[in-house]
Amino acid sequence: MVVSTETKTLKVFSQLVREVVKPEKCTFCGACISVCPVRAIGVKDGWPTLTGRCILCQLCYYQCPKVEPTLEELEKELFKNEGGIGNPLGFYKAIYMAESTDEKIKFKAANGGVVTTLLKIALEDRLVDCATVAVADGSEGWMPEAKVASTFQEVLEAAGSKYTYCPMVTALASAFYEYMRSSVAFVGTPCQVLSVRKMQLTSMGHRKLGEAAKLIIGLFCMENFNYSLISEFLPSIGVKPEAVFKFDISSGKFNAYSENGENIVSISVKELEKYSRSGCKTCPDLTARLSDVSVGSIGSKPGFSTVIIRTDVGEAIFKKALELKAIRAEEISEQGLKSLIRVAKVKWDRAERVREKV
Numbered sequence: 001m002v003v004s005t006e007t008k009t010l011k012v013f014s015q016l017v018r019e020v021v022k023p024e025k026c027t028f029c030g031a032c033i034s035v036c037p038v039r040a041i042g043v044k045d046g047w048p049t050l051t052g053r054c055i056l057c058q059l060c061y062y063q064c065p066k067v068e069p070t071l072e073e074l075e076k077e078l079f080k081n082e083g084g085i086g087n088p089l090g091f092y093k094a095i096y097m098a099e100s101t102d103e104k105i106k107f108k109a110a111n112g113g114v115v116t117t118l119l120k121i122a123l124e125d126r127l128v129d130c131a132t133v134a135v136a137d138g139s140e141g142w143m144p145e146a147k148v149a150s151t152f153q154e155v156l157e158a159a160g161s162k163y164t165y166c167p168m169v170t171a172l173a174s175a176f177y178e179y180m181r182s183s184v185a186f187v188g189t190p191c192q193v194l195s196v197r198k199m200q201l202t203s204m205g206h207r208k209l210g211e212a213a214k215l216i217i218g219l220f221c222m223e224n225f226n227y228s229l230i231s232e233f234l235p236s237i238g239v240k241p242e243a244v245f246k247f248d249i250s251s252g253k254f255n256a257y258s259e260n261g262e263n264i265v266s267i268s269v270k271e272l273e274k275y276s277r278s279g280c281k282t283c284p285d286l287t288a289r290l291s292d293v294s295v296g297s298i299g300s301k302p303g304f305s306t307v308i309i310r311t312d313v314g315e316a317i318f319k320k321a322l323e324l325k326a327i328r329a330e331e332i333s334e335q336g337l338k339s340l341i342r343v344a345k346v347k348w349d350r351a352e353r354v355r356e357k358v
């Protein structure tokens with residue numbers, strides 16, 4: 001059974017522009033660009049734009065995370081009505097606080113290094129051939145690029161969070177079309193995960209591309225930012241982007257650290273409002289509810305990741321990591337769970353409010 005999405009009206013790129021791009025709901029996940037069979041969609045100033053002749057196939061429209069079906073409809077399909085719809089965290093089997101046992105990973109990682117560790121195991125165990133990663137560092141001005149990683153070294157180099165949007169679905173397409181890989185670990189923000197599940201679960205979904213994603217790791221995400229956060233904001237407070245080794249957002253603060261661990265920027269996320277991507281405000285999903293396993297920091301102590309296990313695939317890779325002693329984990333604390341639920345609800349309610357206004 002798939003979720004039916006077809007309508008009588010033709011939903012081509014111009015419709016996507018009207019419904020999503022013009023009202024600035026687009027989060028630049030890269031799905032429309034990735035599925036266009038004639039490569040007629042390009043990018044201008046961070047927005048998808050028509051650069052060739054549209055053949056009216058409608059694929060771009062139907063993979064977009066900002067149009068119907070809703071997150072809830074896809075959740076019902078994916079989790080076979082097992083519940084979770086009314087829960088701010090969605091359906092899950094278990095939630096842990098965890099960290100990698102590999103110090104090299106932890107040094108480079110955003111939080112507990114769980115994402116990088118799970119990717120390492122998935123590659124080494126040949127569960128997947130490659131993984132999608134966001135690559136950026138100070139030497140390149142922190143401009144993230146969505147890439148395909150086939151070795152642990154490549155995955156390690158991509159560890160850490162880049163808080164500017166990066167079209168991860170294009171890396172899935174690159175793995176599938178350019179590297180001819182049909183077994184990929186996909187890492188992405190909630191909107192990007194939603195797009196890949198649409199490919200898998202809806203009647204107009206790009207099934208082959210979606211099904212190449214054998215493991216879907218979702219990152220918690222309250223919002224993403226425009227690149228001007230790096231290119232304008234950091235210099236405006238006297239910080240050179242190349243001086244930053246790592247970023248994180250914790251307890252409502254955006255932080256940047258130098259390679260020796262010194263906290264060189266710490267500013268309330270609220271003050272960065274003008275740099276945030278407006279499309280994120282209509283997204284209700286903090287914890288990537290459609291992933292196999294979701295990872296973030298809210299709910300855990302510093303240096304640890306909060307890990308939400310949702311599917312059998314997610315459970316299997318997490319258990320493997322525990323068996324190999326590649327990660328250490330304990331159940332999330334009651335207090336941690338409470339704050340995770342609270343923040344998830346804040347994001348859900350914000351999206352409802354914004355939707356009502358539109």
Ligand SMILES: Cc1cc2nc3c(=O)[nH]c(=O)nc-3n(C[C@H](O)[C@H](O)[C@H](O)COP(=O)(O)OP(=O)(O)OC[C@H]3O[C@@H](n4cnc5c(N)ncnc54)[C@H](O)[C@@H]3O)c2cc1C
Pocket residue numbers: 108109110111112113114115116117132133134135144158159160161162163164165166168187188189219220221222223224225248249295296297298305306
């Ligand atoms: C834009 C953004 C917003 C986030 N907001 C929150 C939040 O509000 N609350 C919270 O608890 N956690 C948030 N996170 C998640 C958090 O920053 C960590 O990614 C997560 O805790 C995993 O940590 P880790 O140490 O296990 O990951 P690591 O082992 O460091 O691996 C991180 C992985 O994320 C990928 N990645 C990095 N940047 C991006 C990007 N821009 N787009 C797609 N993939 C990327 C990398 O390729 C890498 O594979 C956010 C992440 C991003 C990218």
